Each structure stands twice: as C-alpha cells, then as structure tokens.
Amino acid sequence: MLRGILPVLPTPFRPDGAIDEAAMRRLVAFALGSGVDGVVFPGFASEVESLSGEERRRLLAVVVDAVAGQVPVVAGASAASLEETIAHCRDALAAGVGSVMIQAPRGIGADREAVTAFFRxxxxxxxxxxxxLQNAPAPRGSDLDPRTILAVVRDVPAVRWVKEETLPSGPAITAILAEAPAHLAGVIGGGGARYILDEYARGACGAMPALELADLHVALDRAWQAGDRIRARTLYMRSLPLLVLQALYRMRLTKHVLTRRGVLHNAEVRAPTPELDPWSTADIDGWFDEVADLLTVMPPAAAEAVGAR
Known part of the structure; x- marks a missing residue:
C-alpha cells in the first residue's frame, strides 16, 4: 500500500553537471532515516525533463538498490507519448518496480476518451x-476534472491511486473519493505538502512532497494518524514559510536546504528555475533556522552549522 509520506527524490548532480550516484545513495539514506513510507523517482521535483533515458534508468537502479526493499518505490514514467511512457514502465519493471506514476501527456489534452485510451x-x-495517475495543474499538467479521472479509474483497473495536485486539490479529492470504485486504493496529495492538512481531512491517504523536510513531514503525518490534530497543525504552520518559498524556487530551495543539512555537497541544478540571490538565500536560511529544532535527521556537522548561525 502507498500511504503516508512518499517524497519525490531530487536528482543530485556533480559540479560538472553529471549525475551523482553516490549522492543519490545519501538522499535515499536520508529519506529512510527520516522514516518515510516510500520514495518516488523521478518526478517533477527530480528535474525529470532534464534527464536522459539512460540517466533515469541508472538512477532508478541506484534508488532500488539503496532502498533494498525497506519501503515501496514508485517510478515516475510520464513522457510526451504513449510509446515513451510504455518504455519507461518497462524500465521500471526491469528494475524491480511495479508501481509507476504517470501523467497524461499534455499533447492529448483533457478529453475524457483520449485520456482513458492513453491509460488503457x-x-x-x-x-x-x-x-x-498524476493529475498536475496546468501548464505542466493536464488539469483533469474529477469526472474524467473517475472515468479513467473505472475503465482501467490498473490505476490504483490518484495523485491529485490541481489547485485547489481539496474539492477534487472529495469528489474522487465520493465515487471511487473499490479497486482505487486511495488518493495522494501533492503540491509540495502546502495543502496537506486539508487533503488529509478530506481522506487523502498520503502525500508526495519534496525531500528536504522529510522528517518534519513524517512527524506531521504520524501526529495526524494518531489523532493529535493540534500537533499536526503546529508542525504544518511551522513548515509553511519554507514551503511557500519552495513554490518559487523549487529544486533550488530543496537542494540548498539539503546542503544545509549535510546530505548534499552542492546544490547544482539543471532545470531552468529562479536563481537564489543573497536576499532570497538569507530568507530561506532564516526560515530553515526557525524549524531546525524539528529536524531529527541531521549529520553532526550540519547540526553544528545550524547552531552557529
């Protein structure tokens, strides 16, 4: 079952721009040490559009090997065409991964019959x-309405979960769960966990945020599942300033924070995203320091750096 916190792993790069397999192992170790319930690779937060097919295959193999069966792995398999998507799915199976996350190609639009035919x-x-089934907002996603998603799920029993991250995600989650067929195992939230409490209140079974606050998100999830809504809300409110900034700077913020935490050794990014200037960096660092007491997985050197600020 896919439930709880399933972060999308970023893609680490060496200073020369090549993928960094050793750093990917550190990212997996950090995720597992944080208590996550699964990991996802590649996804939007992995800069997937900047990766070659061979890079995707190599890094997915590293992830599977490093996870070693401890938690589920979900392989991102979205592509611009049906043929490419099928190829990514076969690569996932070859790597030992049977769960794949797929977004309908933007090229087929949001027509119900076309989307259903694609997943079929x-x-x-x-x-x-x-x-x-990943339902992301435009312009990167197809922004499918709940009726279209339900039609796909009913017609294609292989669709076991929906990752709903249109804006707002809450009403769509409610609509999907209200009429979901029995084989749909659950709806998972996205959007960087910026709306996680509303998603959970409406019945979402988990969330797929970025990785940098994995231990905090796990603590939030566990508090919610234990019925401690006050604790869950407190953790959510303290995480929100960083998540708001993450919506602007995306993987640059993710990698910057992971370097602060001692997991990555650099914050190299391939994808076209806004640069961090001294002001934005100071803003991010300030909010990171505000939540440092909640971060349970931190190498000693990183902990000392936080304490020295």
Missing amino acids: GVAEAVPGLEIV
Whole structure:
C-alpha cells in the first residue's frame, strides 16, 4: 500500500553537471532515516525533463538498490507519448518496480476518451503494473476534472491511486473519493505538502512532497494518524514559510536546504528555475533556522552549522 509520506527524490548532480550516484545513495539514506513510507523517482521535483533515458534508468537502479526493499518505490514514467511512457514502465519493471506514476501527456489534452485510451494503452502494453495517475495543474499538467479521472479509474483497473495536485486539490479529492470504485486504493496529495492538512481531512491517504523536510513531514503525518490534530497543525504552520518559498524556487530551495543539512555537497541544478540571490538565500536560511529544532535527521556537522548561525 502507498500511504503516508512518499517524497519525490531530487536528482543530485556533480559540479560538472553529471549525475551523482553516490549522492543519490545519501538522499535515499536520508529519506529512510527520516522514516518515510516510500520514495518516488523521478518526478517533477527530480528535474525529470532534464534527464536522459539512460540517466533515469541508472538512477532508478541506484534508488532500488539503496532502498533494498525497506519501503515501496514508485517510478515516475510520464513522457510526451504513449510509446515513451510504455518504455519507461518497462524500465521500471526491469528494475524491480511495479508501481509507476504517470501523467497524461499534455499533447492529448483533457478529453475524457483520449485520456482513458492513453491509460488503457499503458495498462494493456505492460500488464502487472500498479499505476498512480498524476493529475498536475496546468501548464505542466493536464488539469483533469474529477469526472474524467473517475472515468479513467473505472475503465482501467490498473490505476490504483490518484495523485491529485490541481489547485485547489481539496474539492477534487472529495469528489474522487465520493465515487471511487473499490479497486482505487486511495488518493495522494501533492503540491509540495502546502495543502496537506486539508487533503488529509478530506481522506487523502498520503502525500508526495519534496525531500528536504522529510522528517518534519513524517512527524506531521504520524501526529495526524494518531489523532493529535493540534500537533499536526503546529508542525504544518511551522513548515509553511519554507514551503511557500519552495513554490518559487523549487529544486533550488530543496537542494540548498539539503546542503544545509549535510546530505548534499552542492546544490547544482539543471532545470531552468529562479536563481537564489543573497536576499532570497538569507530568507530561506532564516526560515530553515526557525524549524531546525524539528529536524531529527541531521549529520553532526550540519547540526553544528545550524547552531552557529
């Protein structure tokens, strides 16, 4: 089952721009040490559009090997065409991953029949998959309405989960769960966990945020599941300033924070994202310091750096 906190792993790069397999192992170790319930790779937060097919395959193999069966791995398999998506799904199966996350290509639009035919085509070409239908907002996603999603789920039993991250995500989650067929195992929230409490209140079974606050998000999830709504809300409110900034700076913020935490050795980014200037960096560092007492997984050197600020 996919539930709880399943972060999307960033792609680490060396200073020369090449992928960094050793750093990917550190990211997985950090995720596991944080108590996550699964990991996702690659996704939007992995700068997936900047990765070659070979880089995706190599890093997914590293992730699977480093996870070593301790938690589920979800392989991102979205692509611009049905044929490419099928190829990514086969790569996932070859790596030992049976759960894939797929967004309908923007090129087919949001037509109900076209989207259903796409997912049916994937399921028929690669039997045995469990699919997470990712519904991202425009312009990167197709912004599918709940009726279209329900039509796909009913027609394609291989779709076992929906990752709903349109804006606002809450009403869509409510609509999907109200009429979900029995084989749909759950709806997972996205959007960087910026709306996680509303998503959980509406019945979402988990969230797929970025990685940098994984231990805080796990603590929030556990508090919610234990019925401690006050603790969950407190953790959410303290995380929110960083998550708001993350919406602007995306993986640059993720990697900057992970360097602060001693997990990454640099914050190299391939994807076109806003640069961090001294003012934005200071803003991020200030809010990071505000939540440092909640971060339980931190190498000693990183902890000393936080204490010295």
